[in-house]
Amino acid sequence: MSVPVWNPAIEFMEREALERVQFANLRQTVAWALKTPFYRRRLAEVGLTHPEDLSSLRELRNLPYTTKDDLRAAYPDGLLAVEVEQAVRLHTSSGTTGMPTVIYHTRRDLDCWTELMARCIVAAGATARDVFQNMTNYGMFTGGLGLHYGAERVGMLVIPASSGNTSRQIQLMRNFQTTVVHATPSYLLHLHTALVGEGVTVDQLKLRKAFIGAEPHSEETRRKIETLFGIQAYNSYGLSEMNGPGVAFECVHQTGLHLWEDAFILEIIDPQTLQPLPEGQTGEIVMTTLQRQATPLLRYRTRDLSHLVSGHCPCGRSHRRLARLKGRSDDMLIVNGVNVFPSQIEDVLMKTPEVGTNYLIQLEKRGSLDRLVIKTEIYAKLFTGDPRTLDDLRERISEALRSVILVKPTVELHEPGSLPVSEGKAKRVVDLRPAF
Template identity: 45%
Template sequence: MKYWDQKNETMSGEELAALQLERLKNLAVRLYENVPFYKQSFDQTGIKPADIKSMEDLKYLPFTTKQDLRDNYPFGMFAVPMQDVVRVHASSGTTGKPTVVGYTKNDLTIWADLVARALTMAGATRTDLVQNAYGYGFFTGGLGVHYGTERIGATIVPISGGNSSRQLMIMQDFKTTILTCTPSYALHLAEAACEAGIDLKTLPLKAGVFGAEPWTNQMRNQLEELYGIMALDIYGLSEVLGPGVGCECAVKDGLHIFEDHFIVEIVDPETGKQVPDGERGELVFTTLTKEALPIIRYRTRDISVIRREQCACGRTHARIERITGRTDDMLIIRGVNVFPSQIESVLLEFGETEPHYQLVVDRKGSLDNLEVWVELSSSMFSDRVRFLEDLEHRLRHKILSVLGISARIKLVEPHTIPRSEGKAKRIVDRRELS
């Protein structure tokens, strides 16, 4: 099965534009009439729902931020009565109040359909067994993938994250065909399999749907080699829906955004102005069909690029390039913007280190210093001083050429960097402690 919903996934540009405009107008009315925050935002901007005549008018509408959701904690942004809300999730923020999201029964139906679209891109059918190692609970990843799998009619294994030995046992005994988890945890599982003497390529696995954190094509290549699978990137965020906002297809040339349900924009992170397609900036989403928590022009802080040419797979929706980082994950080191994914790309090019690393930032006097802690692979681990010095020098030179800043390299033994069963912790910013 090539498409889950061919009619909507391949609609013409004219059909899609008309549908989006109709839904945007309806959304603006619902928000203005039902959410006090949006009525105030519209009034302060001098906009009324009736002023929306074309998609060009989108740029005049106010932004929504994570802080707005926190300021209206817990249910102040909901557009329906609580008796119509059948589920709530919350983000896993580390500071301040969590952002709470709600779903009506219809919201959950749409969510399952969109995740079914994504899993179908990975080749999922009713005959597949999906091992879901995303976390369950408040985090949207686990349950989002769960109900999308059931929507297809495939078999779901709701194993959640952690307990790698159990994961591998189930993978072998149940004959898992699709694995879903964060890419960093997929690497961790592959490492555990190697230690246990398990050759993942001998298992029936055919695809992995990995998301919830930025990752690179180099990491994709590594995962595909380790598992013998097709590895695809899935995109979503709790405030907009959860997993299923977009996903890569087998062409692996960008993530399809399901534009019949979302409007996607790129804006300049500093000015908030829209930037042309093809230019890098911050992703902004407007939900068109959500009932409990519709949201307009949500600033994600994710950095990407929009491309609108039709994909070779036949889908016509816009695609975004892989997330290269977040504006709030971005480090500024001596005036230079640094994203962890840039460092990861350098490390994976070498092949002499593992993709397990941490960026440690400290401040000596008024000068910021970057130290990259990176694991040597077991095969390359050595106590030969000359070898280690040469590798450090080459890594330092490569990072300087790519990022334009110098960094200290600290090569550490295998298994030294803490492993994560969820999102990998890539940054240790000691400047905040001084």
């Protein structure tokens, strides 16, 4: 078998054995979770006070769900299951109401995450001979550091380019003959436009593969990227609550994203009834961590919608595959790979007395990149007649939003009463981007 693989013992493990590993890891995870005040209370409500109370994998279904609201309420350390000195890193993500969420990692947790990442990278056909340019943001965003450590473990030559500065990206790609990149799909389309603009042809590059993730995209977008660059592009799925990237990844056969089931238990539920759905039906992805000691999460509702791909992958891996993401069961927006909740935008606007209570969030495509436009109404009583005050206001709102949602929007000021009124079910989000 010529399938590239990082950890054959785990990746090709028989389902039965894999489920035994899951059960052992689940009990371990419950033991860790019981060290947190949050889960001690939550699990006691269903009569679970000891990991041995759990007698089969199926009993996971009796445990309560964990939600993003739970994570916010537990901020900053209500879900920390180890002593602070055992934790070596944390990642926070901006919350929907100004309250962030945090995930801690022990050294072992980071090691497990890196191992999962290495599996993904190798499954997609990259090797130690590749030069890897990581074009996603480093720092709190998990995509940068996650892929970085995984690629180093595989032995690739890693260029931690981070996001943006397209001219420099192109220069790095040429100088170091980059063979693999990691970016959002929209950034790769943007990069191609920039290449053409600088008179660089793809033949002058050595690029052969791209890892694309952090934003939903269509099969057509993937094929377009592949055709434009003459490469293979592999879909990546992850979320900060489940470490980040490295949750599920496409192998060279591109038939869905293998989800590492020794590290996560996957359930697909109906987001309305909260009941598990039969295999193959589309619903909300619910995940339980199986290897993370510092912040164990049981039955976490991701709000991402997808379904399981049936049948076996030609690669022979026993880990089941997720189909590409279909969207969200909540109102989260994804803007150039960054998660944005409308309520975060509303909070900032409501703290700005010069604008009224009506607003509209508009998403547009400019070239390949997303553009976030926030339309607000000026408050008539505070209008002084000075346009410079208004220009300053526009800039101030834009900057205040950027510091919260990490995306700099274009803020527009409009006449009082020109936007949908705040009463009732006004449609506040208009997505003009072509459907993915």
